[in-house]
Amino acid sequence: MKLSSTTLLLLLFVPAGITTAAPIAFTGNLNGPNESPVNASLGTGFTRVTIDDVLNTMRVEVQFSGLTSGVTASHIHVINGPGDANTSDTLGPVATTTPTFTGFPSAVTFGTFDSTFDMTLAGSYRAGFITDAGGIAAARAALFAGIVDGRAYLNIHTTTSPAGEIRSFLTPEIPEPGTVGIVGAGLALLAGIRRRKQMAA
Numbered sequence: 001m002k003l004s005s006t007t008l009l010l011l012l013f014v015p016a017g018i019t020t021a022a023p024i025a026f027t028g029n030l031n032g033p034n035e036s037p038v039n040a041s042l043g044t045g046f047t048r049v050t051i052d053d054v055l056n057t058m059r060v061e062v063q064f065s066g067l068t069s070g071v072t073a074s075h076i077h078v079i080n081g082p083g084d085a086n087t088s089d090t091l092g093p094v095a096t097t098t099p100t101f102t103g104f105p106s107a108v109t110f111g112t113f114d115s116t117f118d119m120t121l122a123g124s125y126r127a128g129f130i131t132d133a134g135g136i137a138a139a140r141a142a143l144f145a146g147i148v149d150g151r152a153y154l155n156i157h158t159t160t161s162p163a164g165e166i167r168s169f170l171t172p173e174i175p176e177p178g179t180v181g182i183v184g185a186g187l188a189l190l191a192g193i194r195r196r197k198q199m200a201a
Contacts, residue, residue, distance in 0.1 A: 023052040023059075026147055028154060028168025030064060035155065036090045041165045043067040043109075047154045049076070049170055051144050056119045058143075060101060062154070064166065065110035069159040073100035074113070075126075076154050076170075078146035082139070083132035092151070095143045098126045109158075119143070 030045030032038065045064030052058070062074065078084070079092030096117075105111035117124040119140045133139040146152040147170050155167030 022054070023050050025050040025173040026170035027173045028170050030062075030154070030156065030166040030168045032166055034153075034167045034169070035161075035164050036167075039161055039165055041066075041068050041161065043156075043166045045156065045166055045168075047168060047170070048173065049147065049154065051147060053144060056140060057116050058119050058124070059116040060113065060154070062104075062113040062156075063111075064156055067109040067156070067158050067165055068161065069165075070107035070109060071105055071111070071156055071158055072107075072162065073098075073157040074104045074155065075100060076143070076147075076152055078129075078143060079151045079153075081142050081146050081151065082129060082134075090153075092146075092153075093129065093132075094126045095129045095139070095146065095152070096126065097124060 025048050027046070027048045030043075030047060032041035032043060035041075043064065043066040045062060047063075048059075048061040050059040050061075060076075064071075075094045075096045075098065077092040078095045079090060080087045081092060081095070083093045100106070101113065101115065101117075102123075103115055104113050120136065122130060122136055125136070125139050125143070129143075130136055130139045133142045143152070150169060150171060153167050153169040155164040157163070158165045
């Protein structure tokens with residue numbers, strides 16, 4: 001049986017008996033070839049998304065440059081989740097605020113972004129994602145589960161690429177050797193989200 005990277009991290013880093021959760025980060029390298037369909041853009045970027053299932057927050061950090069035209073929007077999509085009618089592709093509906101993250105740089109080809117969102121608020125999501133999920137709590141669970149399961153991606157849309165110029169799926173950030181103990185508690189979050197998802201199913 002092939003184990004996912006998330007499962008391997010859980011096996012390696014979560015000590016027995018942990019019952020608390022802590023923030024855990026997911027990262028991704030944004031580029032055109034990661035888009036679907038593939039975009040020829042030479043633009044690049046990096047994102048870190050940190051979710052906290054105790055405080056119900058999500059911090060989104062993004063750095064980007066070299067885009068072909070000005071930014072029109074950025075958000076997180078979730079595939080094979082609420083409202084995704086086509087589960088055979090790598091595209092999914094927008095889960096976070098539309099048309100874009102509040103305060104995300106607009107009409108520029110490079111920039112940075114760092115904001116923490118209260119995921120108990122309806123304004124942190126696309127309204128349709130809440131409806132499709134069945135409420136704010138269910139939307140939060142679906143978004144966090146999508147990130148944990150590797151089904152969520154962040155992308156940046158531009159004037160010349162309205163469908164998305166650069167993107168990356170979010171993957172667990174591998175901790176430095178000295179931070180493994182701290183991350184152990186955070187990885188318990190992954191197990192908790194999975195348990196809640198299974199109980200809700």
